[in-house]
Amino acid sequence: MHGQRNLGCAPEGVHSAQCTDNEPGMRTARRAQCAMHGQRTWDAHRKACTVRNARTTNLGCAPEDVHSAQCTDIETWDAHRKACTVRNARTTNLGSHRKACTVRNAHQLILIFFCFFITKKNLELFPYALPPELRFKMFRALVSGSRRRNPHAAARYMQARNLSFAQNKNWDGVGVQQPQPWTKAGRLVEAYRTHGHKFAQIDPLSQWTPAEHAPELSPLRHGFTSDSEPVESNGIFGLPAETTVVELQAALRKIYSGRISVEFQHLFELEEREWFAQRFEQLSRENFPAGTKKRMAELLIQTQVFDNFLGSKYPTLKRYGGEGAEGNLIFMDQILTLAAELDYHTAVVCMPHRGRLNVLAINLGLDPSYMFRKINGKSEFPDDVKSTGDVLSHLSASADLKMGDKKRQIHVTMLPNPSQLEANNPVAVGKARGRQQTLKSGDYAEDTTAGDGKKVLCIQIHGDASFAGQGIVAETFTFASLPHYSVGGSVHFITNNQIGFTTPSNVGRSSVYSSDISKINACPVIHVNGDSPEDVLRATTLALEYKDEFGKDVVIDMLCCRLHGHNEVDDPTLTQPVMYDAIRRRPSLPDSYAKQLTEDGVLTADDVSRIAKEYDTTLRDAFNNIDKFKPKAFHLEREWSGLVQPSKSITVWDTGFPIDALKYVGAKSVEAPKDGSFETHRHLEKTHMKARFERIKEGTKLDWATGEALAVGSLLLQEFDVRISGQDVGRGTFSHRHAVLVDQVTNTRYVPLNHLIPDQEAKYEVANSVLSEEAVLGFDYGMSIESPKRLVIWEAQFGDFFTGAQIIIDTYVTSGETKWLVQSGLVMLLPHGYDGAGPEHSSCRIERFLQQTDSSEVSIDGDDVNFCFAVPxxxxxYFHLLRRQIVRNYRKPLIVASPKTVLRLPAAVSDLSEMAPGTHFQPVLPDAAATDSKKVTRVVFVSGKHYYTLDKHRDAEKIGDTAIVRVEELCPFPTEALRVELQKYPNAKKVIWSQEEPRNMGAWSFIQPRFQNLLGVNLTYIGRPQLPAVAVGIGAIHEQQNKDIVQGTFA
Known part of the structure; x- marks a missing residue:
């Protein structure tokens, strides 16, 4: 009946798909739907639905884009909207009109409850359980009463889904239709696409399947009554047009429940789901040419020869071989070949220990002599290079490879890795992001930026137990689509040997798959049997094509096994006797695949023997060349050429900048767009922007944030990129930075320092990070090691919170250079200071960092310390510290115990003259107030904001016999500068170290032996007593401790 017009809400594209006369698959639906209107063609039906008569009101509920598609007989949307809004006295506005549409009659109310019940039970299946004429009534009834912001969202989603199947998609590579999704055959196909992985044969040991039963795959569930029931397949999967349920199900099992399976129906976008199904079904039927199969056999034979060679020459070596997981090499070869063909410039790889040596030697072409030299106890670096080195399983390499038949070049970097599993993930992503920025791939200036991922490929290889168990995996996944952290997708490959050391997977995780954590980002997952090399190749192809098409992460879960225990001297039968009984009886993959190809006529027995013999000869030649082999240091090549290893003495660097240029930068740092389109915050404009402009104009009393802005801006003018990352860094935790201005009307972000000059090349990337420390710091470390021409700063919200990133600090920041010769100029800002904020908001644990330095207690430090620690x-x-990171000819991490209350302290200001050319950072600041050095009987050494507390008390009490000397840099320890200060006060009877921190914390344990051994001075300690917590949480006790420290210092 015209008053209900069920098709009135459908978009034009859906009408055209449903009501056409020339598609046999839709005739029943067309006739059922169009008969209600007495129309037999789409054109007539569309006109009838558009302007039926003056009583037509149902279209008034449709969203604007649906109206525009339906109302072709109305000149404009405005006219139609008015007509729908005030059609007659019974329907005077859209609100009452919707109510009229919602409760049209009792028939629709019944449908609403029916739809709600089915929708709640299974939103994906319910449309297909009804005949078309009821299905579209149900759509309309369901959504007309919806409380969604777009009341037609559910209907439009389901109609679009139907439309995608109704169109002539090239799903199976031969240009034929698939069964319609509401048919029984269509429902069965959808069930296998969703649940087929549950029965997949992906375990090479045949001991595990994901599910014991999957009722969703039963034909009975989808309306079939017998196995022999005929099915209109439309030629799907190469089946005859008329087939049976058994044949259809067999084809579906072969594709979705074989030795490769997929999880993709959870993808948010319909386009991605359709693409994934189409491409997977195409790949499942592709046969590889003989050349591809020979290449896979060659890789497998070589890796077996490699493992056997090492096993025979070094039987007790813990090499973490690739036996049982040989598919790693097929994955790596295929992904690098495809990446080169797709014009990727660089691939950044992170990989744990399992099979790492095999990949380095065979895929990346690392000279085996390099490894043999290391195994024999020698350094992996030249003998004249200062380094502690690292273990064999942490070796790394970079290479320019020519891949595939076309020999397309790609630069590949496998990063060094620590033993802390998965810690390498964010480092690799950061390195890839940094490489994208170096290659100008993407825009990195404002808040909406993301790497496009078209030039740099990030490959992350994982272990199954660590992928499921380590929290840093989930933290790193959060970067996937975030501004300033995205790399346009990573390809993840899980080497799933189904055990973590001795812990089986059923007690190592709660999820079915080790890959399930990736679903937090709705990543597609490809599960593959590691004993099926051709399926590993298919999985790799599908993964990279998806990543390249959509710029999103994708996961390959390769189930395999581990021939030996966790290492080659471990006995796994002590804890996994059944598993290892199956492993011992299993033929090796290289042997079985070579045998298969020999039987197929692709290879001959002579080919297999030749490949093995040639690679064995290569290894023997390298083994015999160990004594002659001279390793090369790769750390100062490419972008890093021109830099040096730091010297054994402390050097001074001129880090000043022309004052006129600094004034220009300072003014620009608070300048909003001049066209008047940007509305700044009124309070910010007065207290921050105008105030800074006035101080810059005068050149005096510059605060902390201004000093930072001048350092950053001056580096940008010198064409060095700068990045600051961390929680709330745009504004600053203490609302002091305001590096990003926010339009109060449009919410638009504006970074003034990115607009210093026209066509500015260098960028200031202000990255407000996720609420994470470990992954974010790892990411920024990765950015810092990519190029020496970028200053990378990570700021903790409070200094105490660095503890969440302890693994990155221990294994990368403080030790990366000595282990791997990888220089980093990363800056860590850790707000520190005892302000009564309690145990977790007071200290950046100065003592822990100083304990990690290689500063000497008995000899004078030089620039070659492992990192610098400063308390400006x-x-x-602070200005000079930041600029020094870039100006000097080497890179060192800088850790700064940065201030909190000092940020706005009137006494803590500087003049532009202190930043002029010829000025530099001073590791020790003399006491300007101690004008008569001969009267000084007490010398107090101090670091940080505690100086201002003591200085204020000295002034208030008019104490004239005390000099207060600030130690601004603790590491490298400034022995000579301190000696100069001590010599100024010949009459000093007491030398004190005063600190806010407890005695067992702060700098005391670091300072005391160096003063005694290097300067011959016995310090007196003044500070808080030993405490188990960093600070007290009781205000009265805190205040009393402050008084005791001040009084004790001047007693």
């Missing part, structure tokens, strides 16, 4: 107390000192 003035904006000028």
């Amino acid at each position: 107390t003035t904006p000028a000192q």
